[in-house]
Amino acid sequence: MEQKADIGLIGLAVMGENLVLNMESHGFTVAVYNRTVEKVDAFTGGRGRGKKIIGTHSLQELAGALKGPRKVMLMVKAGKAVDDFIEQLIPLLSPGDIIIDGGNSHFPDTIRRTKYVESRGLLYIGTGVSGGEEGALKGPSLMPGGSPAAWPHVKSIFQSIAAKVEDGTPCCDWVGENGAGHYVKMIHNGIEYGDMQLICEAYQIMKESLGMSASAIHKVFKRWNEGELNSYLIEITRDILAYKDTDGKPLVDKILDTAGQKGTGKWTSVSSLDLGVPLTLISEAVYARCLSAMKDERMAASKVLSGPKKKIIKNKEAFLRDLEKALYASKIISYTQGYVLMRAAAEEYKWSLNYGGIALLWRGGCIIRSVFLGRIKDAFDRNPQLSNLLLDPFFKDTIEKSQKSWRRVVSTAALNGVWMPSCSTALNYFDGFRSARLPANLLQAQRDFFGAHQYERVDKPRGEFFHTNWTGHGGETASSSYIV
Ligand code: NBP
DSSP states (O other), X not given: OOOOBSEEEEXXXXXXXXXXXXXXXXXXXXXXXXXXXXXXHHHHTTTTTTSSEEEOSSHHHHHHTBOSSOEEEEOSOSSHHHHHHHHHHXXXXXXXXXXXXXXXXXXXXXXXXXXXXXXXXXXXXXXXEESHHHHHHHOOEEEEEEOGGGHHXXXXXXXXXXXXXXXXXXXXXXXXXXXXXXXXXXXXXXHHHHHHHHHHHHHHHHHHHHOOOHXXXXXXXXXXXXXXXXXXXXXXXXHHHHOBOTTSSBGGGGSOSOOXXXXXXXXXXXXXXXXXXXXXXXXXXXXXXXXXXXXXXXXXXXXXXXXXXXXXXXXXXXXXXXXXXXXXHHHHHHHHHHHHHHHHHHHHHTOOOOHHHHHHHTSSSSTTOBTHHHHHHHHHHHOTTOSOGGGSHHHHHHHHHHHHHHHHHHHHHHHHTOOOHHHHHXXXXXXXXXXXXXXXXXXXXXXXXXXXXXXXXXXXOTTOOBOOOTTSSSOSOOOSXXXX
């Protein structure tokens, strides 16, 4: 009898091909298919040659090549391609078979698709996959969610191919129902935006206010990578800064300063606005990319608008120590905000998320992998109900120890006209969050003044609302529908 495959994979682009090779190297037989069918033969005759990989040339052939319950994983462009494949697969599969979407799908799509696929008697998984090309081949971080009944059938494949942390724990576990896996992947990507922006701000102030060259900054990142900031993104930044172009000069200095984006950072910010959770650092990082893309406008403005005279800071080593602490404190704020958002989403979408477990999923394989995530896991081990990371003793203590340095860095940047949006918004969040009283009393008065929106009083119980006739001719009627 012809050998049947353990899993089928559709989409032989960079991620799909590498995931197939990863699965095969862990002992699984994989059947593959691609819309442009020639790519199937190119793959099975090329990188996949001599391996337990079955090339198929139609979806019927793919469905026929799989062991039951059949598992078909899509690694195609997010959006319509996923819906199209689901439509084509449904009539070819049987009850209990599983469709898996491993692309960067937007979580509301995954919520919708889970419901739809389940209504057709099948099971659905939407899984985040992080780690890029290398991760896909050697061990990605996987964040699966969807139909809980599907998990036992894919668990051994997913956990075998995932990255492992030092003690062998796989960076893959069940996240939750319907869109939970893709939501957590979206938060991962948002955090990635924040981490990258913070690193760029540190680089910028080293250049602008310390007058450092790329190779001098490389040495700083090298040192930082040996301490608490140790992470994949600091490591690649260190290597990027050392990389020389063909003329021997740093390549980084020749790259145009306009950043691209594919939308997952924006989705994270939009979700924070929808749920009313401050996600200021990641949102600043998204806007930072937008501002960077306004290259022509910035070039023109730079000729008209002036800032403070450039000053080189004298005590370089002391400032670098401050900067390291400021970066770490800001990173704490970024993850704090991301975790508060996940908690709000879990409540809204009825997911039961394991927050420490999520830190562990990101501990290896993915772009934001770092020593720091171990600290987050420890915090949730200490208190699984932790509502805000800043209230954990380790993070509270670290922020306290970093605070003076952080304030010196943000004020130095402001005084020297150096752009540090994420680092400064992080400090503002900290100062806002630790304030028992914010000026929203005045804001409520303004809203009541012009729109009769009412206010609560400090000397009355919560939930009792008052309206004042501020001008004497505004009337006593409160608004119930006008929303500002
Ligand atoms: P791409 O996102 O470039 O997608 C290429 C695949 O999608 C090919 O198999 C292509 O078929 C297929 N495809 C396209 Br494009 N349009 C299609 C359509 N209308 N109908 C059917 N198939 C279609 O590949 P990738 O970079 O490997 O990423 C795959 C997924 O993984 C994406 O969702 C991506 O966001 C996600 N992801 C990527 C990375 C990364 O580092 N690249 C990391 C993590 C997640 P064809 O060969 O016939 O054109």
